[in-house]
Amino acid sequence: MEREAFECTICGRCCFGMGKYVRVVGQMGPNNIAVRHELSNETCYVTIVKEYRDDFDLAEAMGIKSGWCPFLRESEDGTFPCAIYENRPKFCRDFTCCRMRVYSSDGIPVARVKSKSSVITDDEAFAEWWKKNAASYPGEGKEWEEGVTRLLASEGYRVVWYD
Ligand code: SF4
Ligand code: SF4
Structure with a gap:
């Protein structure tokens, strides 16, 4: 990751x-x-x-x-x-305002993620996708991060997690 x-x-x-x-x-x-x-x-x-x-x-x-x-x-x-x-x-x-950032395959920022249930994005389709797939993805902590990273990669997104 x-x-x-x-x-x-x-x-x-x-x-x-x-x-x-x-x-x-x-x-x-x-x-x-x-x-x-x-x-x-x-x-x-x-x-x-x-x-x-x-x-x-x-x-x-x-x-x-x-x-x-x-x-x-x-x-x-x-x-x-x-x-x-x-x-x-x-x-x-x-204070850090996000746990990870999501970019499109061309490097355009798509979303800032604070937590499973808190995503800041102007992209309504992405917000819907997040709600249906990432927010409900099972697990917590590292397990959830790895699963969501794989999901996003399969949709063509690049993800950067913050320490
Ligand atoms: S401007 Fe922001 S970082 Fe600076 S003191 Fe105010 S709230 Fe804190
Ligand atoms: S990037 Fe995050 S921490 Fe920095 S000013 Fe914007 S909201 Fe605040």
């Missing part, structure tokens, strides 16, 4: 709704900000990456209670970087 280290594409999807959980709670120094992550109950001290410092408004960030994480930024290249990437909360560092 093809395995790779997880690579984040900086699409921002996992941070768009984190304003509810990532709270700016104070400032300890000019660039030292106290942050509370409500999902992991951690408090950490973060530094804004240099290029985003001028635009960071502490009062505005402290007022955010929903929507985007206060540290999420939008880049001109269409990606959504984190303004505290180097010292982001542990919850964010540990």
Whole structure:
């Protein structure tokens, strides 16, 4: 089975709704900000990456209670970087949004799979196929992964699992 280290594409999807959980709670120094992550109950001290410092408004960030994480930024290249990437909360560092990616035979991404029952895809036919075949494939863990990889290969898909 093809395995790779997880690579984040900086699409921002996992941070768009984190304003509810990532709270700016104070400032300890000019660039030292106290942050509370409500999902992991951690408090950490973060530094804004240099290029985003001028635009960071502490009062505005402290007022955010929903929507985007206060540290999420939008880049001109269409990606959504984190303004505290180097010292982001542990919850964010540990997070991986998928267990595997599925590609067509021409290398086009088809789906991101989080679990048997959680597949993110724009391809409705693939979503249906997954529900009928992969989600109900017996077994758990490695056994299920190997079986589903074989099923997908027989349909012409390439699969990359993440460690
Ligand atoms: S972890 Fe996943 S959802 Fe979050 S930005 Fe990276 S690729 Fe996108
Ligand atoms: S701190 Fe960074 S990685 Fe974590 S939710 Fe906010 S933008 Fe995303």
